[in-house]
Amino acid sequence: MRDSDRSPDTEPLLAAGSPVRAVLFDLGETLLRFGRLCPQTLFNQAARLSYDYLKGLGQPVGSFARYWVVNWIGLRWNILHSWIHKCDFDSLAVLRRHGEKKGFRLTDPQWLGLEEAWYRPLAQQVQVEPDLPQTLQQLADRGLKLGILSNSFIHASAMDQHLRQLGLLDFFPVRMFSYEFGFRKPDLRFFHEAARRLGVPPAQTLFVGDRIGADVRGSRAAGMIPVLLSAHTNAGKRPPEGVLCIDRLAELPAILDNRSTPA
Numbered sequence: 001m002r003d004s005d006r007s008p009d010t011e012p013l014l015a016a017g018s019p020v021r022a023v024l025f026d027l028g029e030t031l032l033r034f035g036r037l038c039p040q041t042l043f044n045q046a047a048r049l050s051y052d053y054l055k056g057l058g059q060p061v062g063s064f065a066r067y068w069v070v071n072w073i074g075l076r077w078n079i080l081h082s083w084i085h086k087c088d089f090d091s092l093a094v095l096r097r098h099g100e101k102k103g104f105r106l107t108d109p110q111w112l113g114l115e116e117a118w119y120r121p122l123a124q125q126v127q128v129e130p131d132l133p134q135t136l137q138q139l140a141d142r143g144l145k146l147g148i149l150s151n152s153f154i155h156a157s158a159m160d161q162h163l164r165q166l167g168l169l170d171f172f173p174v175r176m177f178s179y180e181f182g183f184r185k186p187d188l189r190f191f192h193e194a195a196r197r198l199g200v201p202p203a204q205t206l207f208v209g210d211r212i213g214a215d216v217r218g219s220r221a222a223g224m225i226p227v228l229l230s231a232h233t234n235a236g237k238r239p240p241e242g243v244l245c246i247d248r249l250a251e252l253p254a255i256l257d258n259r260s261t262p263a
Contacts, residue, residue, distance in 0.1 A: 020225070020256060022200040023139055024191075026209035027150035027159070029231040031168065031249075032126045036232055045121035047071055053117040059104045074098060082153065086187075088179040091115060092155035112157045119158040128166060131250055136171040138253040147174035149194045149207070151184045151214065174198055185211075186218025195224070206256075208249065210234055216243055227252070 025031050047068050054061045061067055078089045092115045099106070099114070106114065129135065139146060152159070156177055163169040174197045178184035185191070195202045202223035209215025210231035216239060219226045228239050230247045239245055244255065 019204060020144065020206050021204040022145040022147065022195075022198045023206045023208065023252070024147045024149050024194055024198070024219075024224070025172075026185075026207075026211070026215050027148055027152065029210040029233050030208060030215075030229050031132070031148070032128060032162075033231070034122065034125050035127070037122075037125060042121045042125075043072065043075070044068075046118045049120055050114055050117040053114060054099075054104065057106065057110060059099075059106070060102065070098075078153070086184065087182050088151060088153040088177075088184055090155060090179045091118070091153045092157065112155075115155050115158050116161060119154055119162070122154075123158075123162050126162070126166075128168075129249055133167050133171075135250045135252060136168065139256070140171060142253070142256065144256075145174070145198045145200055146171050147176070147194055147198055148172050149176050149185070149190065151178045153179050156180070185214040186221065188218070188222045191219055191222035191224060195222075206252075208246075208252070212237055212239055216240060227255075 028034055048064070050071075051061055051064050051067050074094070078094060082088050092111065095114055095118070096111050099111075136146065150159075154177070156175065159177065160169055160175070163172070174194065176190070176194055176197070178190065181190065181193070183189050191202065191207070195205055198205065203225075205224045206227055207215065207219035207224045208227040208229055209219070210229050210233045212228065212234055216226040216228050220240070220243070226243050228234060228243055228245045229249065230245065246252070246255070
């Protein structure tokens, strides 16, 4: 984010109003930084990992070429359906429904393992701020409630496992993924349901995300206080007037020091 894009009205906005009692985070490109990705490469890697996983369990997967084509078409169809209807699909449910039709016989833990195999190449791209656990601990020590609100079709089991491996899971008792609902950001219902689960009014909730439309405009319309994190998804774009822009999540504790927080 360019310095010239930072709004001069940011500090008064944060300094006024009721105290902040909660901080909600987007996931991709906010807590977890994936960077610019090559979807085709990721799909190829995930298809191979998941195929080998199923084959190792003795499942009737057939040839890899056919497995690749069927899953590629299925993924594109589900993404198109999600785009049209503005709601995300449950990847685990799709894998299970398709797999059972193909004659796969897996236990519940094995189905979760299949989901993890599809997610693993993406997870391996992730970078987080080196001091992110310390930043989150500082926020928790201020008495703030923390949560995650993410548009995602990846099942919570894979996301929770990844967050656990990164040492972040315990900071977020509230974790909401759009595939669990019939709507997604910037739908106001998604933000309001997150506030309800946190037990904090929207006006006392900071929302940190990387997308101007879904995160900034969505959370602001829901009555929250938006914070835009600099990322490739908003590079060169001018944020709405009065929105706080940061380059690192580590800036949040100092920002909140300038605004009253609960003891």
